Structure formats: C-alpha cells, structure tokens
Amino acid sequence: MDNILVAKNVSKSYGNYTALSNISLEIPKNCIYGLLGPNGAGKTTFIRIINQITYQDKGEVLFNGQPLAPEHISHIGYLPEERGLYKSMKVGEQALYLAQLKGLSKQDAKKRLKFWFERLNIGDWWNKKIQELSKGMAQKIQFIVTVLHEPKLLIFDEPFSGFDPINANIIKDEILQLKDKGTSIIFSTHRMESVEELCEYIALIHKSEKILDGKLSEIKKEYKNNIFKIGLEIEQNGDALLKQLEEKFNILSSSFDFQEKQLDFTVQLPSNNTRDVLLEISKQANVNRFEETIPSANDIFIQTVNNKEDNG
Amino acid sequence: MGKLGLIIKREYLAKVRNKSFIIMTFLSPILIVGMIVLIAYLTEINDSEKRIISVLNESEFLSKEFEPTESMSYVLFRDLTLQEAKDSTVSLGYYGLLYLPKGMDLENVAESSYLFTKDNPNTSVTQRIESIFQKQLLQKRLGKLGVSSEQFSDIEAQFEINLAAFSGEKSIKGINEIKAFIGGGFGYAIMMFIIIYGGFVMRSVIEEKTSRIIEVIISSVKPFQLMLGKIIGTSLAGITQFTIWILSASLLLFLIALFFGIDFGVMDANASMPRGPIGGVAQFSNSLDSDTMLYANEILNIPWMLLISSFLIYFVLGYLIYSSIYAAIGAAVDNETDTQQFIFPIILPLMLGIYVGFFSVFSNPNGPIAVGFSLFPLTSPIVMLMRLPGGIGEGGVPLWQLLLSIGLLIVTFLGIVSLAAKIYRVGILMYGKRPTYKELFKWLRY
Numbered sequence: 001m002d003n004i005l006v007a008k009n010v011s012k013s014y015g016n017y018t019a020l021s022n023i024s025l026e027i028p029k030n031c032i033y034g035l036l037g038p039n040g041a042g043k044t045t046f047i048r049i050i051n052q053i054t055y056q057d058k059g060e061v062l063f064n065g066q067p068l069a070p071e072h073i074s075h076i077g078y079l080p081e082e083r084g085l086y087k088s089m090k091v092g093e094q095a096l097y098l099a100q101l102k103g104l105s106k107q108d109a110k111k112r113l114k115f116w117f118e119r120l121n122i123g124d125w126w127n128k129k130i131q132e133l134s135k136g137m138a139q140k141i142q143f144i145v146t147v148l149h150e151p152k153l154l155i156f157d158e159p160f161s162g163f164d165p166i167n168a169n170i171i172k173d174e175i176l177q178l179k180d181k182g183t184s185i186i187f188s189t190h191r192m193e194s195v196e197e198l199c200e201y202i203a204l205i206h207k208s209e210k211i212l213d214g215k216l217s218e219i220k221k222e223y224k225n226n227i228f229k230i231g232l233e234i235e236q237n238g239d240a241l242l243k244q245l246e247e248k249f250n251i252l253s254s255s256f257d258f259q260e261k262q263l264d265f266t267v268q269l270p271s272n273n274t275r276d277v278l279l280e281i282s283k284q285a286n287v288n289r290f291e292e293t294i295p296s297a298n299d300i301f302i303q304t305v306n307n308k309e310d311n312g
Numbered sequence: 313m314g315k316l317g318l319i320i321k322r323e324y325l326a327k328v329r330n331k332s333f334i335i336m337t338f339l340s341p342i343l344i345v346g347m348i349v350l351i352a353y354l355t356e357i358n359d360s361e362k363r364i365i366s367v368l369n370e371s372e373f374l375s376k377e378f379e380p381t382e383s384m385s386y387v388l389f390r391d392l393t394l395q396e397a398k399d400s401t402v403s404l405g406y407y408g409l410l411y412l413p414k415g416m417d418l419e420n421v422a423e424s425s426y427l428f429t430k431d432n433p434n435t436s437v438t439q440r441i442e443s444i445f446q447k448q449l450l451q452k453r454l455g456k457l458g459v460s461s462e463q464f465s466d467i468e469a470q471f472e473i474n475l476a477a478f479s480g481e482k483s484i485k486g487i488n489e490i491k492a493f494i495g496g497g498f499g500y501a502i503m504m505f506i507i508i509y510g511g512f513v514m515r516s517v518i519e520e521k522t523s524r525i526i527e528v529i530i531s532s533v534k535p536f537q538l539m540l541g542k543i544i545g546t547s548l549a550g551i552t553q554f555t556i557w558i559l560s561a562s563l564l565l566f567l568i569a570l571f572f573g574i575d576f577g578v579m580d581a582n583a584s585m586p587r588g589p590i591g592g593v594a595q596f597s598n599s600l601d602s603d604t605m606l607y608a609n610e611i612l613n614i615p616w617m618l619l620i621s622s623f624l625i626y627f628v629l630g631y632l633i634y635s636s637i638y639a640a641i642g643a644a645v646d647n648e649t650d651t652q653q654f655i656f657p658i659i660l661p662l663m664l665g666i667y668v669g670f671f672s673v674f675s676n677p678n679g680p681i682a683v684g685f686s687l688f689p690l691t692s693p694i695v696m697l698m699r700l701p702g703g704i705g706e707g708g709v710p711l712w713q714l715l716l717s718i719g720l721l722i723v724t725f726l727g728i729v730s731l732a733a734k735i736y737r738v739g740i741l742m743y744g745k746r747p748t749y750k751e752l753f754k755w756l757r758y
Binding site: 098 | 315322330523524526527531535743757
C-alpha cells in the first residue's frame with residue numbers, strides 16, 4: 001500500500017451548486033502533496049470530506065486502504081483556512097482539550113505539549129489566555145495543536161496565510177521535518193508559488209474538477225515547451241544579428257541593451273535538440289546565458305485551463 | 313472520558329469561570345433578597361393604617377362579634393337602608409361596609425352577607441371578617457354534626473364571603489389561582505431558564521464561529537456531539553447557578569428574618585394571592601391564622617410528586633427543544649445583532665404560554681384554550697404545569713392529556729433537534745452572509 005489517501009470519483013453538491021465533480025486522486029505516503037487551484041475551486045470541500053466534516057454525495061475515499069471511517073480522525077491533523085482558538089481559554093488547557101478530542105490521553109498530551117512548547121519557545125505561556133498573546137504566538141500554538149497527536153496525514157489549508165514571514169519559515173521547517181519522519185502532508189492553496197518548491201506531487205483543481213495531477217517533476221517535464229532564454233555579448237547593433245537568427249529560429253521575444261552590449265532573447269525550438277541553435281549562436285557571439293524555461297505550477301495551471309476551455 | 317464528556321466539561325467550566333457569570337450568581341440572591349425585604353418592609357408600613365368598617369346588621373346574629381383590633385375597628389349602623397348605609401360609608405371615608413341582611417338562621421345570613429368596598433378589599437380585611445363568620449358558623453355546625461377532625465376541616469373549607477364592589481360586580485377569589493400560580497411558578501422557571509441559558513448556548517456557538525475555532529473542533533468531533541455537549545454543559549452551569557440562587561436566597565432570607573424579625577407572613581397575607589411554592593412555605597410557619605391553614609391545606613393537597621416529576625420531564629424536553637433552536641440560530645449568524653429576526657419567533661410561544669396560561673388556566677383549567685395550549689408542544693411545558701396542581705383524573709387533568717402532551721413533546725423534540733442539528737452543521741461553516749429563512753430551509757436539504 002503506497003497511498004495514504006485515495007479518492008475515487010468523489011462528487012459533492014450543495015443544492016444546485018456543484019462543489020466537486022468526479023474527483024479521483026491518489027496521495028502517496030510520505031510525500032508533500034499540493035492541492036492547487038483558485039478560490040472556490042472545491043479544495044476546501046474536498047478537505048472537509050477527508051476530515052469527515054461533510055460527506056461526499058457519490059464516490060469513495062480510502063484512508064490507508066480502508067474506507068474512511070470515524071476512527072481515522074485521530075490519524076489526521078487538520079489546520080483549516082478559517083482557524084482560531086478560544087480567546088478566553090488558557091493556552092495549556094485549550095491545547096490539552098483539543099489534544100484529548102483527538103484521542104490523546106491527558107498524560108500523553110501533557111508530555112508532548114511540553115516537548116513542543118520548548119521546541120517552539122512557548123515555555124511560560126501555559127497559563128496565559130489566548131487573547132493576551134500576539135498573533136504569531138497564537139499561530140504557533142495552533143500549529144502545535146494540529147500536529148500534537150502525531151497524525152499519519154497532515155492537511156494544511158492555506159498554511160501560510162496570516163503567518164508572518166519569520167513564523168512561516170519556522171513552520172515550513174517543522175513541516176519538512178515531520179515529512180522526514182514519515183508523515184504524509186497535503187497542502188491546499190490558491191497561491192501556488194508559495195508551496196511549489198515543497199510539493200512532490202500536485203493536483204490542479206478548477207471549477208470543481210480535477211484538471212491535472214501527478215508528480216510535479218514529471219508534469220513539468222511534460223509541460224516544458226522547448227523555450228530557451230539566451231543571452232549574447234555583442235559588439236555592434238544587435239538588429240542585424242537578430243534578423244539573421246529569426247530566419248532560422250522561432251524567436252519569441254528579444255531585448256537589446258546598448259550600454260551593456262547585451263542581447264537577450266527567448267527562442268522556441270521544435271524539439272529538445274539544442275545543438276543547432278548553440279552552434280549557430282556561438283559562431284556569432286559569446287554566449288553568456290543559455291537556460292531552459294521550466295513552467296511554474298501557475299503557468300501550467302493557466303495553460304491547462306486555457307487548453308481545456310479551447311477544447312471545450 | 314468520552315468526547316461528549318470532554319465537551320460538556322469544557323462548556324461547563326468555560327461558563328462557570330466566566331466573570332460576569334460569577335458576579336451574576338452571587339449578586340442576584342442579594343438583589344432578590346433585598347427586594348423582598350424592601351417589599352416586606354414597605355408593605356408593613358403601608359398596612360399600619362387603621363381601617364374602619366361600618367356594619368349594617370339587620371339580622372339578630374353576630375351582634376357582639378365586632379371587636380376592634382389593632383388594625384380594624386367597626387362602626388355599627390342602625391335603622392338605615394342599604395343605600396343609605398353605603399352613602400354614609402362613602403361620605404365618612406370608611407374603608408368599607410359590611411352588610412348582613414335579615415334572615416332566619418346564621419347560614420342564610422352569612423350566605424347573603426356582603427362586604428362593600430371602594431376598591432378591591434385588602435386580604436387581611438376580608439380574612440378578618442371571614443373569620444368572624446367562620447367562628448360562628450363553626451360553632452353552629454359542630455353542634456349539628458358532632459365533632460370529628462375531618463368534619464372540622466370540611467366545615468372550615470366551606471365558607472367564603474361574597475365580595476362585591478360598590479358598583480355591584482362580584483369579585484372572585486379562589487384556590488384555582490393559587491394552584492395555577494404554583495404551577496405557573498414552575499412554568500415561569502422553565503421559561504426563564506430557556507431564555508437565559510438558551511441565550512448562553514447561542515452566544516457560545518457564535519463565539520466559536522467568530523473565533524474560528526469551530527472547524528478545528530469539528531475535525532475531531534461530530535457537529536451534533538458538539539451541539540449536544542454545549543447544550544448540556546451550559547444547562548449544568550445553569551442548574552448550578554439556580555441551585556446557588558435558591559440556597560443562598562433562602563439562607564439570606566432566613567438570616568434576615570432571624571436578625572431583624574421581619575414578618576414575611578405579612579406580605580403573604582396581604583398580597584392578593586400567595587406566589588409560588590416559596591409563598592406556601594412561608595405560610596406554613598405562620599399557620600396560626602385559620603385562613604392560612606386553609607391555604608396550607610390546599611397547598612398540601614397539591615400532588616407535589618406528580619408536579620415535580622412532570623416539571624423535570626417538561627423541563628428537560630422543553631429546554632432541549634428550545635436550546636437546540638438557539639444553537640441553530642447561533643450557527644446561522646455571524647454576530648449577535650443578526651439574531652434578532654430569529655429570536656422573536658422563539659420567544660413568542662414562550663410568552664404566549666405564560667400569558668395565555670395565566671389567563672385561561674386561572675379561569676378554567678380544563679377549558680379548550682388551556683387544554684389546547686397544554687398539548688401544543690412549544691407551550692405545553694409551561695401551560696401543562698399550570699394545570700397539574702389540580703391533580704390527575706377527576707377534577708384535574710385527564711391522564712390521556714398528560715400522556716399525549718408528553719408524547720407530542722417527545723416527537724417534537726426529536727424533529728426539532730434533528731432539524732436544528734442540520735442547520736447547525738451547515739451554519740457553523742458559513743461566514744459572511746446574513747442568512748434568510750429561505751436559505752435556512754435550503755440548508756436542511758444539504
């Protein structure tokens with residue numbers, strides 16, 4: 001069994017509004033999985049189904065190979081997009097309460113809380129109320145509460161929204177360490193650039209449908225379109241050279257800097273064969289830049305959506 | 313401890329530790345006792361004036377019975393017509409006119425005697441006069457019937473003086489009201505409990521929504537568990553508060569009575585009717601008065617076990633129904649100001665229960681309105697309790713009505729709680745919009 005979570009043809013609608021339509025996903029164990037898509041695409045609905053907050057109308061969700069059931073709740077940690085804590089409750093009591101709701105015993109919860117409080121420098125806040133804390137501190141506590149019961153699957157919905165950069169970094173490091181310890185992690189976000197570097201797998205969701213999923217590196221390979229950025233050092237006016245190149249290659253854009261005597265352009269090649277172009281340009285000038293452009297998740301998303309709309 | 317237990321515990325502690333809750337808990341008894349003492353004190357002052365009653369006695373009975381007392385004295389009229397006597401009473405500014413017509417025997421005379429007053433007469437006045445009659449009647453009847461204790465109370469309970477305003481309307485005064493007041497006291501307690509603690513449930517739901525913790529929690533427990541835990545926890549806090557109120561208020565009253573010697577009986581005797589069980593208790597201690605004995609007897613005759621056990625049933629079911637509606641409202645809105653449009657329809661049946669109950673049950677505990685409202689589930693917890701002091705069966709509530717009423721309440725409870733749970737489940741995750749009734753209806757189908 002390699003997948004922590006498998007969704008098969010999951011659909012959900014609210015009245016006339018379809019929130020999810022026929023979503024099938026496989027989320028491998030011990031990886032970081034990005035659930036990407038714009039606001040309102042259906043990500044949160046899907047996550048709520050995993051957390052058994054709502055239920056799918058059709059389809060099946062398997063957790064660790066078994067149909068999702070109430071006892072799985074204690075193996076899932078969830079940091080919702082809309083998150084908060086009881087403002088007038090003391091930090092320690094609150095953390096204990098939430099941990100016990102996840103099935104931890106009081107003693108275990110206390111022990112682990114001590115560990116985490118030390119780790120994230122929350123030593124003497126135990127008896128303070130949440131409303132006395134700064135937002136950053138409250139976020140740390142929220143994070144601890146999410147991971148305290150050592151879930152097999154962690155779900156973060158818009159994890160970094162509302163976190164200040166310093167705390168966001170601390171949290172990011174902690175998440176990576178949890179992954180190293182074997183936890184599977186789902187990131188859901190509409191700000192794709194924020195998690196792209198972390199994710200090994202992604203699924204793109206658009207208008208309640210999955211439009212793309214798989215290993216990020218493979219997707220990127222697939223979406224590479226042989227566009228290269230080239231920079232040349234030249235002595236004279238670049239126009240003549242550019243014209244000459246345009247006869248042989250498909251130049252997409254170009255710019256020429258007089259002072260620096262630098263010609264930059266992007267070129268679309270028919271295949272991943274770069275030898276011809278390199279040969280040609282190295283005859284003309286010194287090459288100081290030659291780089292394949294790799295599409296970002298955002299580019300891939302836009303491209304896929306456009307393709308879909310053109311076809312549809 | 314199960315999850316439900318954890319939730320109940322948290323809700324209870326959150327409520328009980330709340331500062332305003334603590335202040336309310338300990339301040340209220342002082343305020344209430346202060347009020348009672350003030351009222352008792354003012355009544356005593358108010359009552360210290362001496363009242364003069366003119367007596368027009370055309371019969372040969374009771375001629376020597378009108379001895380002046382501390383608060384009352386009598387002026388005997390002679391050879392006047394009733395109209396003349398009334399006019400002179402008014403012009404002399406006396407408190408009232410007692411009229412005893414000609415008659416062959418005491419029974420007839422007593423039956424057709426009237427006390428005329430300007431306003432409704434003070435209870436202590438009527439009690440005083442009634443006791444004069446009663447004493448005589450008692451003597452006479454005892455002679456006829458032979459003396460046994462059952463007959464004694466039987467005879468004693470039989471006489472009440474006719475009351476009339478000068479304009480001629482009869483004023484009524486009866487034990488029905490007292491009974492309905494006692495039942496009404498229980499009903500009123502239910503209503504207050506629902507309004508206070510239902511509101512707490514609602515605010516607690518809103519707090520979870522606005523602090524955005526709700527989704528964290530329902531990823532661990534079912535929304536229904538959370539709702540139920542909240543309702544139970546809050547009501548336990550409420551019961552704690554009520555218990556503290558009752559205990560400390562009675563203790564305070566007792567202490568004050570002990571140290572300052574204020575006679576609370578004064579207040580009970582003077583209030584037009586004794587209010588609720590506390591009034592009743594106060595009267596036992598003051599039972600020297602034969603009229604108070606009469607009340608005490610009636611109050612003892614109330615089926616207390618039935619009343620208290622039905623109170624518990626109606627309390628639990630009624631409170632669960634209403635507080636789950638409150639929870640659903642809390643879930644549907646984002647802040648308390650948006651609750652107004654939904655609160656009114658809830659308060660309405662409660663108010664209706666109290667007012668319709670007080671009017672219809674007082675006049676006729678088995679009339680169609682009283683029966684209807686004591687069967688209708690949203691008002692039955694209040695109205696049925698007003699009817700129950702009359703007992704079950706003959707003269708009281710027919711057993712089938714009680715059972716039907718409880719049955720309907722249970723069915724409604726199941727229905728309302730499942731509807732409320734649906735609205736709650738959807739509502740707690742909805743932010744930003746102020747929902748309409750139409751939308752709530754849509755949520756039921758999600």
